[in-house]
Amino acid sequence: MKSNNKYRNSIIEKKIKKFNKTYFISISLIFILMLFIFVIANIITDDKEFSEIENRNLQNKPKITSENYVEKFNSYVSDQFFSREKFISLKSRVDIILGKNKINDVYIGKDNQLYEDFKIKSKDDLLNKVDVINEFKKQNNDLNVKFILAPTATSIINDKLPKDAPVDDEIEYIKKVEENLIDDIEFIEVYDELKKYKSDYIYYKTDHHWTTDGAYIAYDAFCKSVGIEAKKKEDFEQIVASNDFYGSLSSKIGLFGLNKDELKLYIPNNLNVIVNYVTEQKKETSLFSSKKLESKDKYQVFLDGNYPLIEIENDKNVDKKILIIKDSYANNFVPFLSENYGKIYLIDLRYYTDSLRDFIKNNNIEEVLLLYNVNTFNEDDSIFNLSS
Template sequence: MKYNSARKKYNNIYMRSLTLMFLFFIFSVMILNIIVPNKKFSSQENRNLKSKPKLSADNLLYNKFTSKYEKYIADQFILRNFWINVKSRSEIISGKKENNDVYLGKNKYLIAKFKKPGKEAFDEKVKAINDFSTENKKVNKYIMLVPNKIKVLEDKLPEFAPAENQLEYINKFYSGLDKSIKTINVFDALNKNKNKYIYYKTDHHWTTQGAYYAYLEFCKSSGLTLKDANYYNIKKVSNEFYGTLYSKAGVTNVDSDTINVYLPKKHEDLLVNYVEEKKKSSSLYNSSSLNTKDKYSTFLGGNHPLIKISTMIDSSKKLLVIKDSYANCFIPFLTSHFSDIVVVDLRYYSDNINTLIKDYNITDVLMLYNTNTFFEDESILNISNYE
């Protein structure tokens, strides 16, 4: 009896200790989440983290506040990268072929999932771009939604992996746009060259070769005289690139990627003005990025609110590129066609686009996004005076 009584007492102490430790852990996490400053950028995922949403009538009316706040909490959770890595390792060990919305594909390809857009958000984006078109009738307008690996390289997906048909949503979006906007189909060109190195294995971006095939399609749609591959020297600048999907999936047994740049054999003079940073350069490339984890930011030095590129060529055509990071390795192909190229990333740029078009005497506008980012991010709504 004494033995059972002692054992019961020990068990009670043990359970109370565990409970106190658990409560202390939860309380500590809550306090740390409050006092630790928010982070703006995740180098592991190469993206901006969500900031605390403002409590407004619009957010409450359309039930946006709760959704935004949940994303904010998920992004700013204390030791977030540590918990992501713990989850990743445990799930890979268990044999799962998907982790953190990344498929562990064949031939060591890492493939980001595509999330089906909601109807309301889908329709809002169609309307925003159509409003922009109405507001800017005199400029030539083009849109290029680039399919991701999950569609073009769907043969690399694990067996029985569920995947929404990304191309179906691209075509549906195109069909809802004003007829004055020229839609550019790059799926066929990418699909035709799917066995070439057109997407990085460990990153969500396309390679420079993939961007070149899209450039050819843009030339066809816009009437530009394209530059064939012989116009360029293709230079390998890194073979040690591990991208965003490598970090997100938490894998280790994959090969590094190679980054190539296409340099015109005949030197092209240009001036790159990073307007808000008040910095200028004579190159489209930032070689110092090759010494960092985010080697893709070699192209244009990464993402910036506003860049103005003066190319010194004799042309009356001036281009505005409204884009995400997929455009960063695409834009160098355009410098032989436009006297000025103005580059805007609406995730960071808050001024009026119509004013920008007038101030820079823009003749052509290209909207270039990868499909995953386009349907997940709301910043394209800022393209017009749309409310």
């Protein structure tokens, strides 16, 4: 009996070994086949210039003689990997299923509200940037200078942030900037007004910008500060330009479908306007670029995106002009202001390389508004170009 059991067990062991061998050979062949398919697919697939999901340019195949060839080639392989965008999206979904609430410095909050992480660079950096603004005012003593430093959704609708998310306090940062500005610069505080409407749709769910309704709150605050009457929302033609806008934060984590945003335009009525993109030597007759609604970054429908210098001229209040030194938060703010100023100059110091001092002098500028969101102001150093 023992002999039969021993024989039977021996047969079973042989079958198990044979099965395991066949299984592992099959898995190995499938892996090699898949690897072969991916290699062939990578070879025959054309390189992409731009990633719609990540909203950035991709690394193309570098020349062997190029500087940092190995580093660039590794980036090239990573960027041009077959079906890379699908893998990025899949990874983000798996991370969420596993309970991860932060991907690439983007927090995923309640109702899938996305938030930028905010980390103060340093107190010295903050004070140095304020000193540059103060010095700008001192060097242009005749200028009427105002400053809006806008908070982001991270501080205004922070009740949807993941619990105990270690973000720094944007409002404290903004107040510190305000405290260190000289009295000759008027700081226009908008965070309390934005908080009043935090339950409204004033920040996008998938993008780092405020919505057009959020921008209107800042516009209204600005008009009160300069003593002019703000136009009512009803004075503008309101159009929902898109119901499926996925913004910069979705792009950053490569995740779409959990939420989508509505992109609303407030179009000034009876406004004859010329928008001059100076460096690009092109002129348009609208504050909005409808072709951008067909692209990934639909927020660029406002003023066609960011440019070094834009000059906007219309036939209303032709005796009033203003220079706005800005980041992209100003782009959906400007259409409101076009009802009050006949000429608006927009300078983005991230791209503008000419002398700002000469521009102000040559165009007889008397009024300047600095308009930044707190995250860009904190992270970006282009404000130091204010002294150029």
